Amino acid sequence: MTTPNTPAAIGRILILGGTGFVGRTLCEKLAEADPATRLVVPTRRLKHGAAMRVLPTIDLQQADVHDDATLQRLVAGCSAVVNLVAILHGSAAAFEHVHVALPRRLAAACLNAGVRRVVQVSALGIATSNAPPGQTAPSDYLRSKTQGEAVLRDSGLALTLLRPSVIFGAEDRFTNLFAELQQVAPVIPLAGSNARFQPVWVDDVAAAIVRCLQDPATVGVTYECTGPDEMTLSQIVRYAGRWAGCERPQIALPGWAATLQARTMEWLPGGPLMSRDNLRSMQVPNVASGLLPGLPALGIEPTAMAAVAPGYLQARFQRPLLDRWRARAHRG
Numbered sequence: 001m002t003t004p005n006t007p008a009a010i011g012r013i014l015i016l017g018g019t020g021f022v023g024r025t026l027c028e029k030l031a032e033a034d035p036a037t038r039l040v041v042p043t044r045r046l047k048h049g050a051a052m053r054v055l056p057t058i059d060l061q062q063a064d065v066h067d068d069a070t071l072q073r074l075v076a077g078c079s080a081v082v083n084l085v086a087i088l089h090g091s092a093a094a095f096e097h098v099h100v101a102l103p104r105r106l107a108a109a110c111l112n113a114g115v116r117r118v119v120q121v122s123a124l125g126i127a128t129s130n131a132p133p134g135q136t137a138p139s140d141y142l143r144s145k146t147q148g149e150a151v152l153r154d155s156g157l158a159l160t161l162l163r164p165s166v167i168f169g170a171e172d173r174f175t176n177l178f179a180e181l182q183q184v185a186p187v188i189p190l191a192g193s194n195a196r197f198q199p200v201w202v203d204d205v206a207a208a209i210v211r212c213l214q215d216p217a218t219v220g221v222t223y224e225c226t227g228p229d230e231m232t233l234s235q236i237v238r239y240a241g242r243w244a245g246c247e248r249p250q251i252a253l254p255g256w257a258a259t260l261q262a263r264t265m266e267w268l269p270g271g272p273l274m275s276r277d278n279l280r281s282m283q284v285p286n287v288a289s290g291l292l293p294g295l296p297a298l299g300i301e302p303t304a305m306a307a308v309a310p311g312y313l314q315a316r317f318q319r320p321l322l323d324r325w326r327a328r329a330h331r332g
């Protein structure tokens, strides 16, 4: 990973979705890159951003970003906005509300306040053809993400789009989830086992956003953020299990069984691990198209999953196991 080294002052930045997985790392990097930059981070619940309060430049605020007046107040006086708000599960209406209506209202608020610079984090797998935006993607998630991109692109703002593949890191709900499942289940029934991904490290995605904010040459460009290795879901699950010390055999579910599993999971309390919409998203390869610039164009050498994930998965899953054995040995 190459850290951007242009210490350009970037002022006061509004980070929508800044309390999330990517947002937390982004705020750390922005605070490091320019300690004078004020980071305005709205959240639905202040406790979601509790861990970020230690950052000296953060202005964490409880706010409803779907309220026009609130959004207008948040945007005012900012030099740039980063939008990281997204959901993975929900109805078509919920996807529309979060991925399309919010960018539309954000664009209006920015234009009203004279704020031109916006970095939108989108997703890979949405440019499947030259058909009208959103018409060809197989899932509500991808369709709404496509439409959100189009809304911002048509707004006339100074926009940079980033499309990451699946993102890994110590606090992800991806490799950690697969490791957790393999800790408790003797066999993993896996839907979409042949789906293709190019996992990208959260630090690399955050570094890319910082670079975009610092470099005006990135305006108008769409970047694909991918790691160096293409892997199937089955391989990712296997590695996550191996690095956590609990690799289990997998059963690749046929289409009908995958749909049944997803339909059942949609009813899980606390939100689904997988939905039928997620399954439909996995029909599109989540890998770089090669038609757009990637992280190297931003001066970032993508980090392999194998270079980072074993460290955090071993620390979380294997060390406690070793500690239990050690404690047992001392008692004996």
Ligand SMILES: NC(=O)c1ccc[n+]([C@@H]2O[C@H](COP(=O)([O-])OP(=O)(O)OC[C@H]3O[C@@H](n4cnc5c(N)ncnc54)[C@H](OP(=O)(O)O)[C@@H]3O)[C@@H](O)[C@H]2O)c1
Binding pocket: 016, 017, 018, 019, 020, 021, 022, 023, 042, 043, 044, 045, 048, 049, 065, 083, 084, 085, 086, 087, 098, 121, 122, 123, 124, 164, 165, 166, 167, 168, 174
């Ligand atoms: N993680 C990945 O593997 C991955 C892969 C491809 C693309 N991306 C994209 O990267 C961006 C960041 O993803 P992430 O993994 O950091 O997401 P995340 O951890 O789920 O965080 C999402 C953030 O959005 C806010 N949020 C969620 N639902 C909201 C709603 N209905 N209204 C207002 N705010 C809401 C949450 O803030 P509060 O709870 O504090 O209000 C949270 O800070 C997203 O655009 C995502 O689509 C992520």
